[in-house]
Amino acid sequence: MMKRLESVLKKENANYIFPFLWLHGEDEATLREYMQVIHDANIGAVCIESRPHPDFLGDKWWADLDVIIEEAKRLGMRVWILDDSHFPTGFANGAVKNAPKELHHKYLCYRTLQIAGPIKRVEFSLKEYMQPVPLPPWMPALPKNEDDFADDRLVKILACPVLKNEELGTPIDLTDKVKGDNVVFDLPEGFFKIFVTYITRNGKGRNDYINFLDKKSCQILIDTVYESHYAHYREEFGKTIAGFFSDEPPIGNVDGYMPVGPTGEPNQDLPWSDAAMKCLSEEFGSEGWKELIPYLWAPAQDKGKQAKVRGAYMQMVTKLVEECFSMQNGKWCEEHGVEYIGHMLEDCDMNMNLGASMGHFFRGLAGQHMAGIDNIGGQVAINGQNYGRHDQPACQDEAGFYQYVLGKLGASHGAIDPKKKGRTMCENFGAYGWKYGPTEQKYMMDHFMVRGVNRYVPHAFSPAPFPDPDCPPHFYAHGENPTYRAFGELMGYSSRVCHLIDGGKSCPDVAVLYAAESIWAGDGQSNIPVCRSLGQAQVDFHIIPADVFEKDGEYPFQFDGQIMRVNNVEYRALVISGCTYLEGNVAKFIADAVKKEFPIIFTDCKPEGIVAGTADENEAFTETIKECVLVPAEKIGTYLKENNVISLQTLMKPDDRMLTVYHYILEETDEFFVLNEKNSQIYAGEAIVKASGIPVRYYPWENRLEKVEYETLPDKFTRIRLVVDPLELCVIVFVKNEKELNDLNHISKITAFKDLDERLIASIDEFEVGHVDSRDYLNQLKKAGVTVHCKHTMVKKTGSEQVKAPYTGMQKMYPEYSGYYVYDAQLFLEQGKDYELRIDEVHETAEVFINGNSLGMKVQRPYTYTIPARFVQEKNAIRIEVATTLERKVKAIGGELWAMSAPGPLSPTGIVGNVKIYTK
Known part of the structure; x- marks a missing residue:
């Protein structure tokens, strides 16, 4: 750990950032410029996206990639490649269209007739009911499809009694009643739904995409995209070329992003393949599963049979997705010396659904070499308030998925x-918009880093003409973005933090069972309420799938009765969201755990049985869990804290629901991260942490160390006094002894902890303000021969306005201006003393200079700057440079804001409020 801390203090840390660079077919000079500006923003890699490119895999594409790779080699950067011609992954650059029909999407579909019995000699046309429902005559006809779908296959014809609450009774098999093209049968008394189930390519989904349940179909993407790049750049694979990135590959049984359930929704065409038939028959030991097919779309009276067929179907789908797509891509990359990364559509519980996602978060990413998630369009917001509502159908976040689940879901997979x-x-x-600048960007980085996420793909650098309306913000925008320099500072800061949470081990308190199998089976609750309660109580957790309990599975698993270990990550309790059924391997573990008195805690309700369990197995299981604790989901966090169920890694006093904590061990050294997610209130209190040694506080933005007040407690616990500013990420690192502390002090002088006794000595009541266009600012730096992030450069401003305190910003004078505002003032101070300059509020970032010396840049409150005595003269020139976001300029142009x-x-x-000077 000391080596890691030494490297960040020396700014010799590794790179953890690889932003999107969108390619539109730009000229060579523009591509070279953009590679340079990405590098200059403290970034060591790039992820190129072809979505807007006019000639993917064509001559222009290879010419552009030649330039990018050449520049990457010159700059010591690495290159990731998005693996398709457009988002989402799976289109295979259009190759599916010309592929053999058997490699196209297949669907398990149905049509119904409703008939009241008793009735004799019912007759209908089978051909008529093995095709989609015809459109009403008043609706425009769909384009004629030349495909005759001659390979359609009947699966079963079943008559299901419709009982109370629209539940289906035991089906009557009518498949043998087919006479030629017709079905002829009798029905007894009752009301029936006749399900005609069949397999077809004529379904309503992404039919121009690969079939994710078919290995040969998934191979199309590899043959088309991966192999083409390998043929051109074989020598760069594993060197300059780092690997491929899949972006939200969809199972695609619906077209677009409409949320769909796993099963149980009527009128859903379900994904299918030849392998699917084999898997289900093997699971049931026969073709008996066909008798239960209607329960895939409608509720059954027999909930056990419903759970069995729905669970078996979703197990089949997600395991085929894992095998045919994710693992196959990952294996190809491994064999060719590169890595495979990306993410699926995670939104709320869509990550365990069909349609636009992959059915199972952990299986859909199983072949990838990093876990992956994404945050776009206002999903995570300061103070946990989801202000970015979607106009299109998608999950709203009142429940707290983006705030409390998303980051932990990804970090859990990365850890186990x-x-x-x-x-x-x-x-x-x-897609947060032009208004979104480094203030909120820093919070987004902190939000995910304190949950264990340690690699980032910022979205995006776009070399299209400014203002490109495609999902801003764009961090450079041909030099138009005034916050580009601040963005670079943020990337340097983020890599320093990531360097401290990479290569070690996270230390969660508990495991939460991923709810997929229970939700598939029916009536299972989402993990969101449990994760929200744990997060608000500062109880750290991982989300683990049922697959970890599979014997000889992919996850290294150990259990000694007191600690459950998955890939050497330790858990001291298992929390299970309320459900009716549990997966069989989970039930076996619980039976063993209960005997050994390992804490198994259910929320809201206990399961009634096991998916596919017999009556005897279900009875035995419910008896086993009879003594297990049952807690309301919204109280699980406080229950664990107040009842001493486990020894928590971190205990905050006073607690606060907007604090997030993270314990990480790196090189046998304990680190603790505390994020104050409030944007206006300071946290002042203490943390009792499970660690021993000497704690020091690391300030990653300023890249410095500070002593902390602490007290050693029994049982290897330590009490630490903490003051954490709004939106600040506090990092505490334990060093083993005084020698290590002295070694660090030689590298970076460790300052004393802050003395809160201070005195206001002056206010700056007037500034002379000018402005500098963003492109002009960068050009001045270039002409001066200094780097973008040089902290000792003064630029020339234009214009002059006298403004007086309290300052209200410059927007009234310049309502359409985006750029730099430069504030100058004179200030008399007593020499030989340290001072502190504080600005109430800034929009968006501020760098302060005294007598030409930079005191550093800040992107969020508190805008507080230390003025060291060595810079102080009797008469001092104070300069404050404030960079705005681009929202006003874009609005004036008429661009998408x-x-x-x-x-x-x-x-x-500009500056809002007052600027004051303090001394200790």
Whole structure:
């Protein structure tokens, strides 16, 4: 750990950032410029996206990639490649259209007739009912499909009694009643739904995409995209070329992003393949599963049989997706010396559904070498308030998925899967709009880093003409973005933090069972309420899938009765969201755990049985869990804290629901991260942490160390006094002894902890303000021969306005301006003393200079700057440079301002409030 801490203090840390670079077929000079500006923003890799490119896999594509690779080699950068011609992954650059028909999407579909019995000699046309429902005559006809779908296959014809609450009774098999093209049969008394189930390619989904349940179909993507790049750049694989990125590959049994359930929704065409038939028959030991097919779309009276067929179907789908797509892609990459990364559509519980997602978060990403998630369009917001509402159908976040589940879901997978090596990637910032600048961007980074995410794909650098309306913000925008320099500072900060949470081991308190199998079976509750309660109580957790309990599975699993270990991550309790049925391997573990008095805690309700369990097995299981604790989901966090069920890694006093804590061990050294997720209130209290040694506080933005007040407690616990500013990420690192402390002090002088006794000595009541266009600012730096992030450069401003305190921003004078505002003032101070300059509020970032010396840049409150005595003269020149976001300039041009985020008021520009000077 000391080596890691030494490297960040020396700014010699590794790179953890690889932003999207969108290619539109730009000229060579533009591509070279953009590779340079990405590098200059403290970034060591790039992820190129072909979505807007006019000639993917064509001559222009290879010419552009030649330039990018050449520049990457010159700059010491690495290149990731999005693996399709457009988003989402699976189109295979259009190759599916010309592939053999057997490799196209297949669907398990149905049509129904409703008939009241008793009735004799019912007759209907089978051909008529093995095709989609015809459109009403008043609706425009769909384009004629030349495909005759001659390979359609009948599965079963079943007459299901419709009972109370629209539940289906035991089906009557009518399949043998087919006479030629007709079905002729009798029905007894009752009301029936006749289900005609069949397999077809004529379904309503992404039919121009690969079939994710078919290995040969998935191979189309590899043959078309992966092999083409390998043929061109074989020598760069594993060197400059890092690997491929899949972006939200969809099972695709619906077209678009409409949320669909796993099963149980009527009128859903279900994904299918030849392998699906084989898997289900093997699972049931026969073709008996066909008798239960109607329960895939409608509720059954027999909930056990409903759970069995729905669970078996979703197990089949998600395991085939894992085998045919994710693992096949990952294996190809491994064999060719590169890695495979990306993410699926996670939104709320869509990650365990069909349609636009992959059915199972952990299986859909099983072949990838990093876990992956994404945050776009206002999903995560300061204070946990989801202000970015979607206009299109998608999950709203009142429940708290984005705030309390998303980051932990990704970090959990990164921690428990050996293939991931502890790495979790987050695609971040996309489509938040031009208003979204470094203030909120820093919070987004902190939000995910304190949950264990340690790789980032910022979204995006776009070399299209400014203002490109495609999902802003764009971090450079041909030099138009005034916050580009601040963005670079943020990337440097983020890599320093990531360097401290990579290569070690996270230390969660409990495991939460991933709810997929229980939800598939019916009536299972979402994990969201449990994760929300744990997060608000500072109880750290991982979400683990039922697959970890599978004998000889992919996850290294150990259990000694007191601690459950998955890939050497330790858990001291298992929390299970309320459900009716549990997966069989989970039930076996619980039976063993209960005997050994390992804490198994259910929320809201206990299961009634096991998916596919017999009556005797279900009875025995319910008896086993009779003594297990049952807690309301919204109280699980406080229950664990107040009842001493386990010894928590971190205990905050006073607690606060907007604090998030994370314990990580790196090189046998304990680290603790505390994020104050309130944007206006300071947290002042103490943390009691499970660690011993000497704690020091690391400030990753300033890249410095500070002593802390602490007290050693029994049983290897330590009490630490903490003051954490709004939106600040506090990092505490334990060093083993005084020698290690002295070694660090030689590298970076460790300052004393802050003395809160201070005295106001002056206010700056007037500034002379000018402005600098963003492109002009960067050009001045270039002409001066200094780097973008040089902290000792003064630029020339234009214009002059006298403004007086309290400052209200510059937007009234310049309502359409985006750029830099430069504030100059004179200040008399007593020499030989340290001072502190504080600005109440800034929109968006501020760098302070005294007598030409930079005191550093800040992107969020508190805008507090230390003025060291060595810079102080009797008469001092104070300069404050404030960079705005681009929202006002884009609005004046008439460009797309909000992207996918909800419209809101325009931000002020410049300094708002007062500027004051303090001394200790």
